[in-house]
Amino acid sequence: MIEVFGGQTPNVFKVLIALEELGLDYRRMPLDITKGEQFTPEFLAISPNNKIPAIIDHDPVEDEGPLSVFESGAILFYLAERSGQLMPRGLRRRAEVMEWVMWQMAGQGPMLGQLGHFRNYAPEKVPYALTRYTFETARLYRVLDTRLAGRDFIAGDYSIADIACWPWIHFRAQHDVDLADYPNVARWFDALYARPAVIRAVGSEPAPKPLTLDEDARRMVFPDTAPTK
Numbered sequence: 743m744i745e746v747f748g749g750q751t752p753n754v755f756k757v758l759i760a761l762e763e764l765g766l767d768y769r770r771m772p773l774d775i776t777k778g779e780q781f782t783p784e785f786l787a788i789s790p791n792n793k794i795p796a797i798i799d800h801d802p803v804e805d806e807g808p809l810s811v812f813e814s815g816a817i818l819f820y821l822a823e824r825s826g827q828l829m830p831r832g833l834r835r836r837a838e839v840m841e842w843v844m845w846q847m848a849g850q851g852p853m854l855g856q857l858g859h860f861r862n863y864a865p866e867k868v869p870y871a872l873t874r875y876t877f878e879t880a881r882l883y884r885v886l887d888t889r890l891a892g893r894d895f896i897a898g899d900y901s902i903a904d905i906a907c908w909p910w911i912h913f914r915a916q917h918d919v920d921l922a923d924y925p926n927v928a929r930w931f932d933a934l935y936a937r938p939a940v941i942r943a944v945g946s947e948p949a950p951k952p953l954t955l956d957e958d959a960r961r962m963v964f965p966d967t968a969p970t971k
């Protein structure tokens with residue numbers, strides 16, 4: 743059994759979709775980041791960057807006791823390697839999947855995340871930040887739309903590259919993106935949302951709205967001082 747620590751966020755949804763696609767036995771372990779639950783010693787022992795998602799695999803292939811993994815991209819690679827699925831075999835095609843998972847982890851996730859922050863959570867409107875991340879988000883959508891022209895999936899067959907990118911498109915209302923501007927992304931998005939495993943993982947409701955944070959919750963997730971130790 744695999745425990746998944748997290749809540750209703752795009753990075754957690756990646757892991758849930760992969761687990762559903764692979765038919766693995768898992769349990770959701772709700773962890774409320776607005777209450778500071780990401781800072782408990784127990785959670786930091788498995789996720790030292792104090793972020794969700796993280797997993798504990800209680801039946802790892804190598805029988806050396808429970809195995810934990812943090813960072814959603816690493817979790818996707820781990821689950822794909824563990825099951826021999828959602829990742830092609832040849833090195834050339836594997837490299838393509840790695841490229842797009844890394845594109846997601848280093849580009850799409852962080853940039854859209856910053857846009858979401860400055861649109862929905864920043865205590866003041868910062869025009870430069872809003873412009874910068876709106877433009878970067880549009881650029882990244884354009885890159886994905888170009889990649890998906892004439893393709894059903896991002897890198898060969900359906901893979902962890904698709905699973906990494908899809909949840910951030912699901913949350914597009916938080917970034918004020920209209921899929922009509924990106925027809926290839928729209929087609930791919932709908933095709934994946936027709937998959938029973940995706941619906942089981944994320945539900946058929948629209949993506950959650952931005953959280954309403956009181957001051958204590960805001961300081962938990964977006965501290966106004968840097969840690970000193």
Ligand SMILES: N[C@@H](CCC(=O)N[C@@H](CS)C(=O)NCC(=O)O)C(=O)O
Binds near residue numbers: 751753794
């Ligand atoms: N690169 C990480 C990002 C994870 C992340 O940013 N998680 C946020 C929620 S969306 C979080 O746990 N925030 C809690 C905190 O920063 O204290 C991944 O993909 O796993």
